[in-house]
Amino acid sequence: MSPTFLPMLGHTRGNRSAATCHFKCGNACAKDVCNTSTNNYFRDIADTALSRRALLGLGGVAAAAVAIGVDVAQAPEAAADFGGFGQGGGKLRFTAIAPVERTVDEVTVPAGYTWEPIIRWGDPLFRKTPDFDIENQTARAQAGQFGYNNDYLNILADKGSTRSGVLVANHEYTNEDLMFDPAWMDDDHVDEARRIAMAAHGLSVVELRRKKAGTKWEYVRGGARNRRITATTVFAVDGPAAGSDLLKTKDDPTGKKVLGTLNNCAGGTTPWGTVLSGEENFNQYFQGTATGSPEDSRYGISAGPTERGWELTDPRFSAQNAGYENEVNRFGWIIEVDPQDPSSTPVKHTALGRFKHEGANVRVAADGRVVSYSGDDERFDYVYKFISRDKYKPGNKKHNMTLLSAGDLYVAQFSGDSPASEIDGSGTLPADGAFDGTGTWLPLVVDGESKVAGMSVEEVLVYTRLAADKAGATKMDRPEDVEPHPTTGKLYIALTNNTDRGKANKKAGADEANPRAGTTSATSNRDGHVIELTETGNDATALTFGWNILLLCGDPKAPASKLYFSGYPAEKVSPIACPDNLAFDSKGNLWISTDGQPGTIGYCDALHKVTLEGPDRGRVEQFLAVPAGAETCGPVIHDRDDSVFVAVQHPGDGGTYAEPTSLFPDYVAGRNRVRRGQAYAPRPSVVQVFSSRANSGAGRSRGARATTADAS
Numbered sequence: 218m219s220p221t222f223l224p225m226l227g228h229t230r231g232n233r234s235a236a237t238c239h240f241k242c243g244n245a246c247a248k249d250v251c252n253t254s255t256n257n258y259f260r261d262i263a264d265t266a267l268s269r270r271a272l273l274g275l276g277g278v279a280a281a282a283v284a285i286g287v288d289v290a291q292a293p294e295a296a297a298d299f300g301g302f303g304q305g306g307g308k309l310r311f312t313a314i315a316p317v318e319r320t321v322d323e324v325t326v327p328a329g330y331t332w333e334p335i336i337r338w339g340d341p342l343f344r345k346t347p348d349f350d351i352e353n354q355t356a357r358a359q360a361g362q363f364g365y366n367n368d369y370l371n372i373l374a375d376k377g378s379t380r381s382g383v384l385v386a387n388h389e390y391t392n393e394d395l396m397f398d399p400a401w402m403d404d405d406h407v408d409e410a411r412r413i414a415m416a417a418h419g420l421s422v423v424e425l426r427r428k429k430a431g432t433k434w435e436y437v438r439g440g441a442r443n444r445r446i447t448a449t450t451v452f453a454v455d456g457p458a459a460g461s462d463l464l465k466t467k468d469d470p471t472g473k474k475v476l477g478t479l480n481n482c483a484g485g486t487t488p489w490g491t492v493l494s495g496e497e498n499f500n501q502y503f504q505g506t507a508t509g510s511p512e513d514s515r516y517g518i519s520a521g522p523t524e525r526g527w528e529l530t531d532p533r534f535s536a537q538n539a540g541y542e543n544e545v546n547r548f549g550w551i552i553e554v555d556p557q558d559p560s561s562t563p564v565k566h567t568a569l570g571r572f573k574h575e576g577a578n579v580r581v582a583a584d585g586r587v588v589s590y591s592g593d594d595e596r597f598d599y600v601y602k603f604i605s606r607d608k609y610k611p612g613n614k615k616h617n618m619t620l621l622s623a624g625d626l627y628v629a630q631f632s633g634d635s636p637a638s639e640i641d642g643s644g645t646l647p648a649d650g651a652f653d654g655t656g657t658w659l660p661l662v663v664d665g666e667s668k669v670a671g672m673s674v675e676e677v678l679v680y681t682r683l684a685a686d687k688a689g690a691t692k693m694d695r696p697e698d699v700e701p702h703p704t705t706g707k708l709y710i711a712l713t714n715n716t717d718r719g720k721a722n723k724k725a726g727a728d729e730a731n732p733r734a735g736t737t738s739a740t741s742n743r744d745g746h747v748i749e750l751t752e753t754g755n756d757a758t759a760l761t762f763g764w765n766i767l768l769l770c771g772d773p774k775a776p777a778s779k780l781y782f783s784g785y786p787a788e789k790v791s792p793i794a795c796p797d798n799l800a801f802d803s804k805g806n807l808w809i810s811t812d813g814q815p816g817t818i819g820y821c822d823a824l825h826k827v828t829l830e831g832p833d834r835g836r837v838e839q840f841l842a843v844p845a846g847a848e849t850c851g852p853v854i855h856d857r858d859d860s861v862f863v864a865v866q867h868p869g870d871g872g873t874y875a876e877p878t879s880l881f882p883d884y885v886a887g888r889n890r891v892r893r894g895q896a897y898a899p900r901p902s903v904v905q906v907f908s909s910r911a912n913s914g915a916g917r918s919r920g921a922r923a924t925t926a927d928a929s
Contacts, residue, residue, distance in 0.1 A: 239524065240392045240867075250723055251517045252597040254686035309802060309856030316792050316823070317842035319815035322879045324865070324904060325842040331909045332841075334882040335384065335425070335862075336363050336436045337902040342423060344439040351898050352398070356412035360445055364388030365396065365417035366901045367864040369484035369494060369576060369798075370851035372425065372434065373556065379430035379858075383442055384423045385492045385556050386864060386903060387481035391417050394873055395898055411530040415448035419478055420494060422446075422556045431859050433905055444559040448477035452552065455622045456567035457665070461675040464547055467540025468533065475547045475565060476533075482594065483576030483698050483798055483850075488587075488609065489617035492554045495574030497594055499548035504528045504535040506542065515682050516572075517595075518545060546679050551577045551591065553621065566621045569603045570661070570681035575697040576798075580706065581609045582757035587620045590708060592696030596715045597725055598682065599690040600629040600699060602658050604758050623665075626678070627658035628690040631764060633729025642719050642727035642734035644769055644779030652729050652781070653765035656750070659688040660760075692725045694718060694742050700799040702807075702829075706757065708750040709767070709807055711796040714817070716741040730764065733779070743817045744771040744778070744794035747809070747827075767807075768827070768835065770794050772818040783835030785828075791839035793825050794818045802854040805829060808840075810849035810863065822849045824863055841906060844881040844899075846870040851903075859908040869899035 311327035324332050339349030339362045346361030367386040374382040391414040393402070402410055424440025427433060437443070452475045458464060464472035482497035502525060505518040513519070513536075520537075522528070528535035533544045549571040555561040569577065572593040579589045585608030591601050605624040610616045633640065633654040635647035646652070660668040661684050667674045669684040677684040694715035701708055712731070717723045718741070719734025727734035733742035747768040753759040769781035772792040780787050795813030802808060807827040814820045821842040828836045843849045843865050850864035869879030879899040 240390050240394075240870075250596055250717060251515055252595070252682070252686065252692060253724060255724060256686050256689045256692075309854070309859065309861070311838075311840060313791055313838035314840070314842065316818075316820040316839060319819055319821050320845055321821060321842070322845045322869075322881065323842075324844060324881070324906075325821075326906050327840060329909055330906050332904050332906045333433055334902040335434055335905050336386075336421075336423060337882060338363055338365050338367075338417075338900040340436070341438055342421065342436075342440075342443040342445060351396075354397070354413050356409060356416045359413045359416035360447055362445075363421050363423070364419055364445065364447075365391045365414075366866045367421075367903055368482050368850045368866055369492075370853055370862060370864040370903060371484075371486050371492065372853050372855065372862055373486065373490070380427055382425045382434075383440075383556050384421075384425050384434070384436065384903065385486075385554070386421050386423075387484060387494050388418050388420065389480055389482055389497070389866065392867060392870065395869060395877065396874070398874055407526075408530045411525070411527055414525070415477070415527070415531075416445075418448045418481070419446040419450065420444075420481060420492075420554060422554070422559065431908065433907060442557060442559055444556075446478065446554065446563060448479060450477055451562060452476070452478065453562050453564045454547070454567060455564055455619075456569075456678070457623070457662070458567035458571075458675045458678040461679065463543055463675055463679045466533065466542075466544050466547070472543075478552055478563070478565075479548055481552075482574070485576055485578035487553075487579050487617070488581055489614045490555075490557065491614075491618060492556055493577040493579070493589075493621075494552045494554065495576040495591065496549050496552065497573045497575060499545070499573070501525065502527055502534055503545040503548075504537060505545070506536045512680050512683065513545075515680070515686075516545075516549070546571070549573065551589075551621070553618065555618070564618075567678050568622055568624055568626065568662075570601060570626050570677075571679050572598065572601075572681050575699075578698075578700050580701040580757050584758065585609050586624075586758060587617075588757040589621060590699040590701065592693075592699050592710065593682070594695055594697050594713070596695055596717050597692035597723070598696065599685050600693060600696045600710060601681075601685075602627045602629070625663045626661045626681075627760065628661060628685040628688055629656055630659050630689060631656045631691040631693075631728070631730035635729055640727050640729050640732055642732070644733040644781070646781060647729070650784075651765055652732055652769070653763070654729055656691075656762045656764055658760045658762070659685075659690060661685065661688060691728070691730060694731045694745065697797050698799040700801070701757075702805065703801055704805055706752070706755050708752070709799050710748040710750060711799055711809065712746050712748065713795050713797055713812060714742050714745040716743055718742055730766075732766070733769070744769075745796050745813075746770055747796050747807075749829075767829075768793070768796070768837070770796060775818070782837060785833065785835035785837075790835070790837040791823075791825055792818050792820060793823070793837050793839075795822075797848070798850055798852060800852050800854050802826070802856045804856075808852055808854050809837075810852050812848045812850075815846075821845065822847060824849050824852050824861070844868050844879050846872065846879055846899075847881065859910075861906040862903065863906070864901070864903050866901050868901060872899075874898065 368389040369387040422444040424437040425434040454473045460472045480498045481494045484494040500517040505513040532538040550565040551569045554563045575592045575594040577591045587605040589603040605620040639647035695713040697711045735741045749767045750764040753761045771778040771780045773787040794817045796809045797812040798810040800808045811822045823842045847868040848866045853862040868881040872878035882902045
């Protein structure tokens with residue numbers, strides 16, 4: 218691709234690939250910040266009548282509530298459906314690996330472990346689907362093959378079995394530079410190339426099998442539950458905005474049926490066994506109206522031609538085509554898919570609001586209502602919470618699949634407990650020794666009524682960002698995964714980074730929940746942080762909370778950086794930057810996958826374990842590193858099964874079809890080369906890391922690691 222189409226070329230942070238910026242989020246960092254609102258981004262603790270002790274449930278009445286109000290992240294029968302990978306036990310033992318230089322083209326795992334790909338881009342899901350042939354791709358073939366750039370991942374073992382299950386993965390976006398021979402991308406083939414890309418988006422559901430517990434899973438070609446969901450799959454729309462005039466198009470005058478899902482990032486598995494997926498950077502696929510609008514601007518939609526050019530192949534991707542003015546409003550939702558029923562119609566849930574969802578994760582409150590959390594992954598955007606109207610019914614999947622259709626929507630406002638003078642943007646700890654405070658869930662829709670002046674319920678749900686601006690939500694540093702702890706109920710929020718905080722024209726300076734700001738690498742938030750949030754009385758339906766910063770990320774070897782690991786000595790942790798996806802193991806430890814370490818601290822993206830309790834709280838240990846150019850996604854921790862799974866996304870980004878910078882995942886020079894002898898194409902894949910002891914003679918655990926120079 219010509220540099221003309223890579224605005225971030227030469228302007229990325231550190232060593233981040235301009236191709237990643239271009240294809241993943243439409244060069245968001247090269248464009249103006251979408252949130253130009255002047256809502257209060259921070260409120261001092263003195264402005265609220267609620268004390269920190271009351272919010273944290275430390276008073277007598279609230280303390281009693283903690284003792285009797287027990288929440289669960291997933292119901293017992295759901296844990297059984299996952300093959301018993303619930304709480305308790307835990308035997309994943311490893312010695313942390315050293316950080317891996319960003320040029321190393323290898324999956325690096327600890328001693329005693331090995332790795333193998335389970336499924337790769339282009340692998341056929343169905344018996345009649347052709348084998349992958351990079352030189353002879355078609356949209357029809359891709360619609361039956363594993364999609365591109367897998368992000369969210371789960372491995373769901375069948376109930377009562379350790380030998381069968383399903384894999385569910387999102388496919389976030391495509392990189393045509395690596396997918397197609399540029400000589401083929403002429404006027405005769407450009408429409409087909411776009412349709413191939415459309416078919417490579419969405420989700421895959423794939424049956425798995427293995428010989429015995431603790432060994433490698435293999436995918437089943439032709440499995441009864443295998444399914445591809447793409448940019449043209451039919452979706453139902455439910456919730457209060459279903460049927461709204463804001464969702465109607467010439468193809469769907471009902472406003473209740475949408476074709477496709479786009480830019481699916483993270484997600485979550487519900488207690489009733491379905492999968493939720495977040496539509497994230499959907500704006501880059503759509504051409505806005507010729508005149509523009511405040512709504513379009515707030516979502517980053519512009520009037521000019523899109524860089525992907527899909528509007529030239531399918532008219533619904535341009536609001537300038539009559540009848541398609543609302544098509545973009547039909548994206549940016551949380552979708553729900555039943556991985557056990559390939560004939561079921563997936564659903565877009567409007568009750569959870571429309572924004573750039575990183576994902577959604579669910580817990581069941583003590584009173585039986587379901588609570589879902591989601592981050593809006595953009596600089597200065599917000600954290601949201603949804604509380605269902607109806608209650609969870611154990612074992613009643615049909616009923617439970619309606620729980621996200623009606624309920625109340627809130628957005629978070631954070632307050633700090635330190636004087637403003639102590640939050641100077643440097644990341645220096647305030648005098649009380651912690652970045653912490655309290656917060657409130659501000660109402661957007663409650664009991665079927667809008668709580669935002671001047672906006673109807675439909676407008677709040679379709680233009681949720683504007684509603685949250687009016688409500689006074691706290692501008693955060695790219696909130697991504699929001700995960701409830703499976704036993705304590707505490708929330709963990711990954712905030713990837715934000716180098717624009719504190720700049721004069723961005724209307725948001727440092728605050729205690731986002732304490733780093735500035736224009737230099739030493740002071741700006743290039744490396745991100747993680748917040749731990751405790752809802753009042755440990756009640757998932759509470760509308761107040763306490764919070765603290767668990768990690769202020771970075772490389773301890775960079776002396777100018779201000780880092781914080783909950784009091785654990787910084788010199789004893791693995792370097793970590795740009796936290797993205799979160800997971801937990803059976804002992805309750807937090808696992809963090811990263812997206813952007815090559816561009817900030819110079820190391821390959823990685824997966825880290827973080828201790829949450831005891832004297833080692835805040836200890837970060839690196840478990841693996843992904844290859845050059847790749848991002849670590851997923852992850853799934855089955856430590857009782859001696860396995861860890863990650864989705865390796867965009868390996869070799871920054872390379873080209875003719876000159877790739879990665880040979881992942883096969884690393885065989887002659888294997889899968891195109892017939893004209895050009896270089897091998899890297900293939901995004903799902904990888905299983907497992908104990909070498911349980912899989913003697915299988916997999917890879919190389920001592921020597923290739924660099925990209927060796928690979929290409």
